[in-house]
Amino acid sequence: MVDEDHNHTFESAGAGASLTYPMQCSALRKGGHVVIKSRPCKIVDMSTSKTGKHGHAKVHLVAIDIFTGKKLEDICPSTHNMDVPNVNRVEYTLVNIDDGFLNLMTPEGASKDDVKVPEGELGAQISSEFDAGKELLVTVVSSMGEEMALSLKEAPRGA
Structure with a gap:
């Protein structure tokens, strides 16, 4: 049984490549890339704090926007995921x-x-x-x- 009302035409489809992919914060490395404030950045410095009384080590990231050259910083629990730009x-x-x-x-x-x-x-x-x-x-x-x-x-x- 063919449904006449649902005749779809797809003009174009992407290759499925995403703009970003998730990576655990503790797996990020200096010289790698990360998304901070919706901007693709290159990590220039990172440090990890000790686990606090609530049990999560925090990663402090310092990165440079690859297009504007602006310095951006972020702090993320080491077990959380951050977006990494392709x-x-x-x-x-x-x-x-x-x-x-x-x-x-x-x-x-x-x-x-x-x-x-x-x-x-x-x-x-x-x-x-x-x-x-x-x-x-x-x-x-x-x-x-x-x-x-x-x-x-x-x-x-x-x-």
């Missing part, structure tokens, strides 16, 4: 700079035109080295729906 780093070849956006090419040859020229020193360095005719590789970091060019290096000759 962070991806991809190196792209810089093809052009157009209207404040980087025209990039993936290693597979597809174009990517939605990454803004970063503000500040890195943006100026990318623009000046590109204008000087250098072949550049730009590292783009993406996490939790945001992405940003984070570093650059000169492409090896013959690549």
Whole structure:
């Protein structure tokens, strides 16, 4: 028996990749990533307090937002879970700079035109080295729906 009223069409579906995954606070490590105040951060310092009279050791985290560079802190019981962001780093070849956006090419040859020229020193360095005719590789970091060019290096000759 077919139900005519429930004919569903799914236009698109995600790959099922989540923006974050849970990890026990005591398993987090310096140099790793964590979500603090809904921002993806890199842990720069952490310390664990002794168990108190209520029985939970607390973990004090100091982390830097990977996109803004702001310092954030959080305290969490060591047995509780915290969200860890999925962070991806991809190196792209810089093809052009157009209207404040980087025209990039993936290693597979597809174009990517939605990454803004970063503000500040890195943006100026990318623009000046590109204008000087250098072949550049730009590292783009993406996490939790945001992405940003984070570093650059000169492409090896013959690549």
